Amino acid sequence: MTEAATEPQRPGRSMTPLVLRGLLFLILGLFVLYYLFPLFVMIVTSLKPLAEIRQGSLLGLPQAVEFTHWETAWNSTCMGVTCVGLKPYFLNSVKLVVPAVFISTLLGAINGYALSKWRFRGSNIIFGLMLFGCFIPFQAVLLPMAIALGRMGLAGGTTGLVLVHVVYGLGFTTLFFRNYYVSIPDELVKAAKIDGAGFFTIFTHIILPLSAPVIVVTVIWQFTNIWNDFLFGVSFSQGGGQPVTVALNNIVNSTTGVKEYNVDMAAAIIAAAPTLLVYVVAGKYFIRGLTAGSVKG
Amino acid sequence: MPVLEAKRLCKSFGSVEVLTDIDIAIDDGEFLVLVGPSGCGKSTLLNIIAGLEEESSGDVLIDDRVVNLVAPKDRDIAMVFQSYALYPTMTVAKNITFGMQVRKVPKPEREAALARVAKLLDIAHLLKRKPSQLSGGQRQRVAMGRALVRKPRIFLFDEPLSNLDAKLRVQMRGEIKQLHQRLATTIVYVTHDQTEAMSLATKIAVMSGGRIAQLGPPQELYDRPNCLFVADFIGSPAMNFIEGTIAIRKGVPLFVAQHETSEIALPLDHYEFAKGAAEGRSVTLGVRPEYVTGAGTANKGPRTIRFELAPAIMESNGFDQHVSFDFCGGRLAGRFAARETLAIGTPIDVHMDLSMISLFDTESEERL
Numbered sequence: 149m150t151e152a153a154t155e156p157q158r159p160g161r162s163m164t165p166l167v168l169r170g171l172l173f174l175i176l177g178l179f180v181l182y183y184l185f186p187l188f189v190m191i192v193t194s195l196k197p198l199a200e201i202r203q204g205s206l207l208g209l210p211q212a213v214e215f216t217h218w219e220t221a222w223n224s225t226c227m228g229v230t231c232v233g234l235k236p237y238f239l240n241s242v243k244l245v246v247p248a249v250f251i252s253t254l255l256g257a258i259n260g261y262a263l264s265k266w267r268f269r270g271s272n273i274i275f276g277l278m279l280f281g282c283f284i285p286f287q288a289v290l291l292p293m294a295i296a297l298g299r300m301g302l303a304g305g306t307t308g309l310v311l312v313h314v315v316y317g318l319g320f321t322t323l324f325f326r327n328y329y330v331s332i333p334d335e336l337v338k339a340a341k342i343d344g345a346g347f348f349t350i351f352t353h354i355i356l357p358l359s360a361p362v363i364v365v366t367v368i369w370q371f372t373n374i375w376n377d378f379l380f381g382v383s384f385s386q387g388g389g390q391p392v393t394v395a396l397n398n399i400v401n402s403t404t405g406v407k408e409y410n411v412d413m414a415a416a417i418i419a420a421a422p423t424l425l426v427y428v429v430a431g432k433y434f435i436r437g438l439t440a441g442s443v444k445g
Numbered sequence: 446m447p448v449l450e451a452k453r454l455c456k457s458f459g460s461v462e463v464l465t466d467i468d469i470a471i472d473d474g475e476f477l478v479l480v481g482p483s484g485c486g487k488s489t490l491l492n493i494i495a496g497l498e499e500e501s502s503g504d505v506l507i508d509d510r511v512v513n514l515v516a517p518k519d520r521d522i523a524m525v526f527q528s529y530a531l532y533p534t535m536t537v538a539k540n541i542t543f544g545m546q547v548r549k550v551p552k553p554e555r556e557a558a559l560a561r562v563a564k565l566l567d568i569a570h571l572l573k574r575k576p577s578q579l580s581g582g583q584r585q586r587v588a589m590g591r592a593l594v595r596k597p598r599i600f601l602f603d604e605p606l607s608n609l610d611a612k613l614r615v616q617m618r619g620e621i622k623q624l625h626q627r628l629a630t631t632i633v634y635v636t637h638d639q640t641e642a643m644s645l646a647t648k649i650a651v652m653s654g655g656r657i658a659q660l661g662p663p664q665e666l667y668d669r670p671n672c673l674f675v676a677d678f679i680g681s682p683a684m685n686f687i688e689g690t691i692a693i694r695k696g697v698p699l700f701v702a703q704h705e706t707s708e709i710a711l712p713l714d715h716y717e718f719a720k721g722a723a724e725g726r727s728v729t730l731g732v733r734p735e736y737v738t739g740a741g742t743a744n745k746g747p748r749t750i751r752f753e754l755a756p757a758i759m760e761s762n763g764f765d766q767h768v769s770f771d772f773c774g775g776r777l778a779g780r781f782a783a784r785e786t787l788a789i790g791t792p793i794d795v796h797m798d799l800s801m802i803s804l805f806d807t808e809s810e811e812r813l
């Protein structure tokens with residue numbers, strides 16, 4: 149053993165890891181290309197005039213770069229007879245996502261706090277049921293949700309859609325926060341109780357200030373899911389109140405006559421931009437938050 | 446009138462009983478130490494006194510008032526935790542004043558209290574730091590400060606020194622003792638370290654398996670342990686135990702044991718039996734190492750017996766030597782003067798002073 153370790157390394161031996169490493173990067177590179185390829189095609193296509201798209205190859209770089217399709221997609225492209233572009237629907241999504249993410253994250257934090265630091269008889273059962281909620285497929289809740297929204301008089305409006313997303317997201321947000329809070333020492337809460345703090349004072353003064361990593365994770369998760377949602381959007385909203393994903397689908401599907409690939413591509417990129425942006429900006433916090441462990445005193 | 450009382454306190458987690466019939470009463474200004482091996486229920490008992498854990502049955506009384514249903518914040522207590530439990534996102538100053546802030550104490554009063562505690566514990570230069578920027582000893586001080594800033598009826602400490610290194614632990618122990626003498630407050634203090642218990646307490650409760658094995662002043666526990674467990678737990682180096690039987694010859698009770706081929710009979714006429722000496726009973730005799738000495742040690746009482754034994758193990762700490770002998774099928778440890786020249790295997794005179802022995806029933810492990 150010691151003999152072998154001190155022996156000068158033979159070339160054949162030291163080459164093996166290098167070759168393996170090269171192979172690894174080759175495979176990774178292929179995957180990167182595979183994933184980047186559609187994005188590349190989308191961006192290139194969105195900048196080409198229609199004529200060029202029809203003649204040229206899918207991969208060719210645009211000869212004449214035109215940003216006008218982006219403007220068309222944003223301001224004036226048509227779905228059916230209305231030609232207002234993606235803009236109002238994009239704003240719909242913003243108005244939907246912001247409150248839905250905020251409320252579901254806040255409620256998840258309070259739930260997680262209560263379920264980890266104020267255990268009560270049956271709290272584990274409640275947590276189990278909430279977890280179960282995470283695994284119910286969208287399709288299964290469509291009909292009951294529609295009936296419930298109808299009874300509450302919230303059918304077809306943004307408020308109703310916010311409610312749907314909050315309820316559906318609560319299982320996940322509770323799970324995230326509860327698992328994070330379990331790693332915060334109970335003695336912190338005990339000390340605060342003796343100091344005279346109650347449920348919400350402890351939450352706002354002790355627990356929330358420690359929650360930045362898990363808040364980032366939850367917000368990214370919820371934002372991505374709600375922004376990208378199509379099924380709830382198409383089921384529970386109508387007309388001018390639809391979110392951007394539904395609008396995108398309508399635009400792509402309803403172009404009569406010439407198919408404007410460049411505009412469609414621009415619209416698709418606009419619709420996907422916020423989630424991409426969130427990952428680029430906060431992605432590293434996402435990874436960090438997922439692995440964040442206990443709190444050091 | 447006792448400040449704090451526990452009456453027939455029991456606690457179960459599910460089907461596991463962790464505390465059984467705990468009875469405690471302490472007076473104003475007393476320093477009660479709950480001591481026992483890890484897992485014997487000390488923290489649970491302290492948490493129940495604090496109101497952080499609910500008792501399964503029995504009562505907790507503070508100033509003669511049953512407080513079972515009183516919230517921790519209204520029990521007029523302060524607590525120092527083993528992990529210190531400092532609020533990680535707050536500065537030291539905020540950590541200490543958080544309780545007063547929650548209780549809406551006016552700002553000038555808070556600042557005055559903070560200044561008083563900072564001076565008392567010598568942490569004024571740390572007030573602006575976060576807990577993560579403090580050393581272990583400094584965190585410990587801050588944790589103490591958070592308790593001392595209010596003037597509660599009772600202080601509760603849960604192993605506050607166990608995360609410190611040995612030297613700091615002894616220093617902080619001295620400071621806690623001094624604080625207690627100066628502030629004359631009532632303290633309940635949990636530790637698994639019997640040295641800490643002996644040096645701090647005015648009263649010790651030795652716990653074992655969720656029960657209080659013995660409750661009393663440190664000296665009483667040391668001199669008259671009421672069971673084998675307490676005898677073994679208190680004192681370092683530990684008490685020697687010798688197995689034997691009781692015999693009565695010519696009206697004098699004797700402790701009889703077999704050493705190698707000969708019989709050893711130790712007179713017990715001075716021993717105060719709780720229920721009289723029963724002949725033929727199997728007993729365990731306990732004698733502390735400081736009563737097993739050499740020729741050079743002066744203070745030998747009239748009840749000293751001499752043996753000739755050869756040292757088997759010797760350890761010196763500079764002040765004295767701890768010497769072990771093979772005796773009656775077990776080990777007998779004694780303390781010899783540092784300057785006595787001893788050699789392994791060379792027989793010497795060993796003097797055993799019987800005036801402070803303890804006798805236990807081998808089967809029930811109770812004191813006789």
Ligand SMILES: Nc1ncnc2c1ncn2[C@@H]1O[C@H](COP(=O)(O)OP(=O)(O)O)[C@@H](O)[C@H]1O
Binds near residue numbers: 484
């Ligand atoms: N919340 C709990 N649930 C179940 N068992 C517990 C709980 N807290 C403590 N115990 C058990 O009670 C016993 C006493 O614990 P504890 O009071 O912490 O001991 P000590 O402080 O003396 O080391 C241990 O066996 C421990 O496993």
Ligand SMILES: [Mg+2]
Binds near residue numbers: 489604
């Ligand atoms: Mg403990």
